[in-house]
Amino acid sequence: MRYENENLHDKKLIMCNESKIIFATDDWFASAENLLKQDEPIFKPNIFTDFGKWMDGWETRRKRIPGHDWCIIKLGLPGVIHGLHVDTAFFTGNYVPRFSLQAANLQKEPSMPLRSSDMMGKAATSEMFESVKEFNSEKWSVILPMTELRPGYDETRHNFFPINSEQVWTHVRLNIYPDGGIARLRIYGKVRCKINTNEIIDLVSIRNGGICKGYSNAHYGHPRNIIRPDPAINMGDGWETARRLDRPPILDADEFGILRVPGNEWAVFKLSCIGCISHLEVDTAHFKGNFPDSIRIEGVLIRSDITWNKDNINKINWETILAPVKLSADCLHQYGKEIKSKGPFSHVKITIAPDGGISRVRIYGKIHIA
Known part of the structure; x- marks a missing residue:
């Protein structure tokens, strides 16, 4: 018997199927949309694409220019974030060594060029980088500072982090330092929506x-x-x-x-x-x-x-x-x-x-x- 309690495992998921990737700096080995999949990560040995080893997650290329990789995610539901689950499953020699999370409550979302259905082997275009400046995301609130992750072996793949915040957020920025792969991102908390008392x-x-x-x-x-x-x-x-x-x-x-x-x-x-x-x-x-x-x-x-x-x-x-x-x-x-x-x-x-x-x-x- 299990009951919902204050443990992170039992918090409500506010990243539902309606969550979406707004922007990602790079999707070379595997696209950022994989972060949002509801099913468990899988591994296909000896399967390669034109861009490298097939991986079930978001994996960027080995960075050879200044900076770090990051992406913006629109939450499926606005809410108060109480915890994160970062799953590095199967990313062993190529996992993200450090990450951080920022968040914002946007009443109006700036327009962005649409991402294609398959971003594998691609990076953000100059047009995308120019458009994403309107989000001003580098100045969003830091709700989890730079933190180490563990490799994607069975005993170390699950990384849980409590978040102490009572603010309502609509978008998050996932920063990875400097590059690498993450299989899944789960964000837990409490939904906060405006409800019309006269509507069914x-x-x-x-x-x-x-x-x-x-x-x-x-x-x-x-x-x-x-x-x-x-x-x-x-x-x-x-x-x-x-x-x-x-x-x-x-x-x-x-x-x-x-x-x-x-x-x-x-x-x-x-x-x-x-x-x-x-x-x-x-x-x-x-x-x-x-x-x-x-x-x-x-x-x-x-x-x-x-x-x-x-x-x-x-x-x-x-x-x-x-x-x-x-x-x-x-x-x-x-x-x-x-x-x-x-x-x-x-x-x-x-x-x-x-x-x-x-x-x-x-x-x-x-x-x-x-």
Whole structure:
């Protein structure tokens, strides 16, 4: 059992699939876009390109001119940064020895020439260098000064750094000194977005500030994935549990076709704000032979946060939002009239039975004005 806590591993990712590379000084061996990939880095031995060894990360050429390499990343979501994970996987004799991170909150982003879909073997053009001056990025706030990294062996590839800042940022500048490779960059924190109280929004979305507080099982994929704003790209981008070992040898169903099973898996989410629910969506996209049989969604209004352990979760008097309903493979399920209670709620509990995977959950509603 794991619970979201103050450890960096459990902070919310604010670099989602909507993050993008705005500028990079050099992409010779591997383009900077690889930094943002959601999947784990891989290594392909004996695979070479016209530019050198193929690597799954951002790798610049060996610098032979004054200066150092750097790139600008637009965060997928504006937020307060609490920590970094710099993964140097497979970069052993060619990893970045030192790096730093700067950040800015830009209300208006200067225009930049578009990067091509594949920047490998290229460097920033003179036009790009001229345009990027408008960002004035060398003067951005330093949120992590020059710090050493370790090589990409299994025992040293993961480099974690806490960040002590309460400011909201929209862009970061990753400086590498002087050159080399990094496989992945993960930025964790809390989303800070402006919400219109009169609009129906996705109350649980990470885009608006929703956060996973606890879960029973995340063997193949973390439940925080299901509140990402963008569609799931594959099964690994959803929440998938292990197969429960208490499954009956022979399965039986009730009169509604829902399997009778002794156990289930669950995840608890804090909504972006206290809200009243209008309708729901449950998406099992990509889950075809491993979707849950049924799902149940419950809610509660708690104005002061609690310790989200199993005992406390079981003591809560949850209200039924959506009674158990049968799910289908690789399908978007929508619920409106099926909603039993609209709230207001501060937290929701999503229960799947007996196990399996879902890609996204949307909980639509309006902010509750007390």
